[in-house]
Amino acid sequence: MPLTLVTIPCLSDNYAYLLHDEASGATVVVDVPEAAPLLGALRDRGWGVDLILITHHHDDHIAGVDELRAATGAKVVGAAADAHRLPALDHAVTEGDRIAFGGEEAQVIDVSGHTLGHIAFYFAASRIVFTADSLMALGCGRLFEGTGAQMWQSLAKLAALPPETLVCSGHEYTASNARFALTIEPDNSALISRAGEVERARAEGRPTVPSLLSEELATNPFLRVNDPLLRRHLRMEGASDAEVFSEVRARKDRF
Numbered sequence: 001m002p003l004t005l006v007t008i009p010c011l012s013d014n015y016a017y018l019l020h021d022e023a024s025g026a027t028v029v030v031d032v033p034e035a036a037p038l039l040g041a042l043r044d045r046g047w048g049v050d051l052i053l054i055t056h057h058h059d060d061h062i063a064g065v066d067e068l069r070a071a072t073g074a075k076v077v078g079a080a081a082d083a084h085r086l087p088a089l090d091h092a093v094t095e096g097d098r099i100a101f102g103g104e105e106a107q108v109i110d111v112s113g114h115t116l117g118h119i120a121f122y123f124a125a126s127r128i129v130f131t132a133d134s135l136m137a138l139g140c141g142r143l144f145e146g147t148g149a150q151m152w153q154s155l156a157k158l159a160a161l162p163p164e165t166l167v168c169s170g171h172e173y174t175a176s177n178a179r180f181a182l183t184i185e186p187d188n189s190a191l192i193s194r195a196g197e198v199e200r201a202r203a204e205g206r207p208t209v210p211s212l213l214s215e216e217l218a219t220n221p222f223l224r225v226n227d228p229l230l231r232r233h234l235r236m237e238g239a240s241d242a243e244v245f246s247e248v249r250a251r252k253d254r255f
Contacts, residue, residue: 003102003126005166007207008041010034013172014060015209017130018042019123021102026050028101029074030121030130031170035064039071051101054078055132056118057085061170079110082117093119111158113151114141120158127162129213132170134158137211138194139177140222142253148246152225155245159223163214174198174208177220180255184221184248185230191219221248 006018010033017030018041027047029038031054042049049072054062056079065087069076077099080092093099095110104125111120111134118141122129133141134151135158143151158167178195185191194215198208216223224230225244231237236244 003104003123003128005126005128005168005210006041006045007168007210008037009172009207010037010064011060015168015170015172015207017168018045018047019101019128020045020047021104024102026102028053028106029068030168031055031061031132032064032068033060033062035067035071038064038068042072048072049074051099052076053099053106053121053130054082054086054089055120055130055134055170056115057082058115058133061132062087079108079117079119082115082119095119109154109157111135111154113143113146113148113154116145118154122161122165127165128168128210129158129161129165130168131158135167135216135220135223136169136171137167137174137177137209138181138198138216138220139173139252140220140249143249148249149242151249152242152245155223156241159213159217161213163212163217165213166210167213167216168210172207172209174211175202176255180252181219181221183255184233184251185219185224185227186233187229188219194219 004020008016014033019028028051075090077091078086093108097108099106106121109120114133
């Protein structure tokens, strides 16, 4: 039986996620920007919480962890490398570790770049990956701590997942990301179509995440740095992928 995924809007533009295994009754929460919306969603569904998975230390992803833990008794999982600036961890994990949940497991992936110690959680059987502020819908996180080469390496790991994987990112930034992406690939027909879909969704108050990895591979400029037309547009035909990525990220910072 597939896992049930629920997207929970938090704060002004954050997302948290519930992942529920009907067979066992177990529930995972991924990131806790604030506790109240999650507690309300859990109460409405009659679910408890077994695990809280933390992607990185920024306050808009962890501020509600202690309140949610106190209310539910959930165990908290986060990166060992980030433990000194996360809420107290019951389980500290590193890349390659696996976390049992219901009838399947989550694989831990190091996606440092936005921060050092940022991790993603990949549920292979359900084809769901929680990427927070690493890979985002039509974008990627700003490089607050890591280098362009680090972030590109992280994104390359995520890009190698099956294209039908559902990408659960941490913010509603897609409309702005789409406007920027069109400055990098103005003739990308898939991007033009997706940008229109994003605009309509936001006008109707609908979230634009999660997104399919296949969509990101076709339209997200941060995953497309080896595309010949994109490189030609940037006049970087002979550059490395990491160099092209760093240029695209620098342009987004100025956008």
